[in-house]
Amino acid sequence: MSDHHRTETGRHIAYDRLEGKGPGIVFLGGFKSDKEGTKALALEDWARTRGRAFLRFDYSGHGLSSGDFMDGAIGDWFDDALSAILALTEGPQILVGSSMGGWISLLLARDYPEKVAGLVTVAAAPDFTESLWSEMTEPERHEMMEKGRLERPSDYSPEPYVFTRRLIEEGRERLIFDRPLDLAMPVRMLQGTADADVPVDVAMRLLNHMSGPDIRLTLVKGADHRFSTPDCLRLIEATVLKVGNRAA
Template sequence: MSSIQTQPDFIDVNGDRIAVRHRDGQSPGVVWLGGYRSDMLGTKAETLDAWAVTNGHAFTRHDYSGHGESGGAFADGTISLWLAQSLAVLRETTTGPQILVGSSMGAWIALRMVQALHEAGEGARVAGLLLLAPAPDFTVELMEPALTQAQKSDLETRGFIEEHSDYSPEPNIYTKALFDDGRANRVLVGLIDTHCPVHILQGMADPDVPHAHALKLVEHLPADDVTLSLIRDGDHRLSRPQDLAMMISALEGLVERASEHR
């Protein structure tokens, strides 16, 4: 593909039209997994794309259903649904080992992808994980303990709750289906054996995902090959120039390690 990707391609995943942008290049490739209500044209994804162009690596990104340029209704989304779409994009669009870069909820998706790929005998497809402000199990671990009685009642009677968003004029919507499905996709319940190096970047000034959550994730990962970089004044977005530079540095470290093990 050319260095300018104006329009996405689309693949059908169980009836949902999923928008994908893929750039051919050398291995290992990089796969971007965005956060809740984010899209593939954000600052971090665009920074990764520019890096891929400069360094000649393959790069793949997509929008989950109900996000960005993809079809489907946002309110129908669950971790299981978005996981299935992400696996389909990986299998249909990429070849060879990939480094999964997951932001916030995308880190949860990335961890579930590793588990699913190993169960399917495809574990070698993942050469590394770069997790940015990771929010695995956020429905159970971060949201449910803070729900008010009124919100719990809304989940049961209306099937969803609305919450103010600092990142959009529209409120965030969280459905009962998302909470129920989140429990079925928990990863912080035992050892998460990724079989690959993991680098976590976490802001200590993150108002959405406390850095204690990243520390808890590390406890569930094997001690070897796990790096946690805490950014003292980093927020949830991690999109400042210095944050983006750290992201690229961490990625290059994972690429180097993957290349050494080929």
């Protein structure tokens, strides 16, 4: 059964944690995902067999955490992640950020480098709210501004994804591509070539935008946005191990 961490803003964040040796590993999930996803559970099992400290959690409005998903935005979920990491881990951590979690992990690495021993992104989606806005038709933009929300079909759920006006506007305060991104820790980016949600172009743009002594991008031919096949899961685990060895 999950425990709950109360943030400084009063939100209750559901989490599961393993005690173990460091550097610890923190999994940050994607938009509308939860801590029970395939990648989070597989990485937890991997960490358990190796005696590694591990943390997975639900952002507010996700999974078992408090709050309404419709009220949330990138800054809220960044604050949830930061609060959980500061309260529930010891020392610098290896962050594993999937999709939107990749965006949030990049923000953490940029703004709190002392807490990040290494960074692994999986189909990272930095600034996806700006991409969403740029792809909208004029009628869609009008609908969002008038109604405060826009629905789009989802490949991952029978229910449509709902994007709010606040999500777009607040996301502009948390952008990655609007300023230099110098990361001193080891960074490994994993990206599938068949990802229909985050194209390879995004990964290349992020690679070129970053600066640092130890940054690499691995492309997996045919992998989609889920990046959850047995081979992809093994690649994530091997990458975390290598980053941990370099960070030690």
